[in-house]
Amino acid sequence: MHAPVPAGAADTLFALQQSRYSCRGFLPEPVPRAMIERIVTAAQSTASWCNAQPWQVHIASGAAAERFRSELNAYLQTHDATPDYDFPREYTGAYQARRRECGFQLYEAVGVARGDREASHAQAMRNFLLFDAPHVALITSEADLGTYGAVDCGAYVANFMLAAQSLGVATVPQAALARYPAFVRTFFGLPESRLVVCGISFGFADMAHPANQFRTRRADMAEVAQWVET
Numbered sequence: 001m002h003a004p005v006p007a008g009a010a011d012t013l014f015a016l017q018q019s020r021y022s023c024r025g026f027l028p029e030p031v032p033r034a035m036i037e038r039i040v041t042a043a044q045s046t047a048s049w050c051n052a053q054p055w056q057v058h059i060a061s062g063a064a065a066e067r068f069r070s071e072l073n074a075y076l077q078t079h080d081a082t083p084d085y086d087f088p089r090e091y092t093g094a095y096q097a098r099r100r101e102c103g104f105q106l107y108e109a110v111g112v113a114r115g116d117r118e119a120s121h122a123q124a125m126r127n128f129l130l131f132d133a134p135h136v137a138l139i140t141s142e143a144d145l146g147t148y149g150a151v152d153c154g155a156y157v158a159n160f161m162l163a164a165q166s167l168g169v170a171t172v173p174q175a176a177l178a179r180y181p182a183f184v185r186t187f188f189g190l191p192e193s194r195l196v197v198c199g200i201s202f203g204f205a206d207m208a209h210p211a212n213q214f215r216t217r218r219a220d221m222a223e224v225a226q227w228v229e230t
């Protein structure tokens with residue numbers, strides 16, 4: 001007995017998954033609050049270990065998003081990055097190749113020449129301007145829930161992005177914002193036990209923005225799936 005699903009559900013889901021991309025150029029128009037609430041409500045269906053639902057989402061909009069942007073940029077001039085969760089130690093092999101490819105795609109799109117460190121640094125710093133997005137969501141987990149709390153939050157981020165995509169709202173997940181968790185906790189008034197997983201800047205895409213003109217590739221199924229049947 002299969003659970004009933006709406007007609008066309010698989011096609012709709014596939015279309016949403018295929019059309020989502022990380023948006024790095026936004027229009028200033030805000031997303032209506034009712035739309036944001038629909039996204040957050042949909043993301044709330046995310047599965048988590050023991051249904052603990054470790055995620056909390058703090059969303060800065062309007063003047064608060066402006067304040068987040070300007071205060072974060074001031075903060076990072078005088079503070080080192082101290083992420084709560086370990087950042088990747090090293091990218092080697094296929095991971096290094098994929099990282100390079102998507103980096104070069106972005107640089108090519110925005111006109112940063114290979115080896116131009118100043119220009120690539122300026123592009124990286126756009127993370128902290130939230131790529132001009134009118135909203136930013138910060139996703140935190142509970143320290144006691146450890147690595148799996150962060151895993152649950154990752155699933156939450158994916159659902160948030162797909163729900164946004166279904167409403168025509170563009171997103172970019174940003175580990176960059178997790179570099180300064182003390183700033184995030186102070187800004188939103190969070191206790192030390194809330195660990196910063198990542199941010200999601202979101203809004204309506206500026207489809208003409210150079211940074212939005214490329215799409216990343218994925219490995220073929222054969223590279224990731226092994227079938228064991230006997």
Ligand SMILES: Cc1cc2nc3c(=O)[nH]c(=O)nc-3n(C[C@H](O)[C@H](O)[C@H](O)COP(=O)(O)O)c2cc1C
Nearest residue numbers: 020021022102127172173174175176177198215216
């Ligand atoms: C957990 C996570 C953190 C990310 N952090 C950043 C970031 O700090 N800055 C950024 O520009 N993109 C960031 N990205 C976006 C990835 O670069 C992007 O998802 C990847 O290149 C695949 O491209 P796509 O999202 O367009 O399909 C992040 C993605 C994830 C899932």
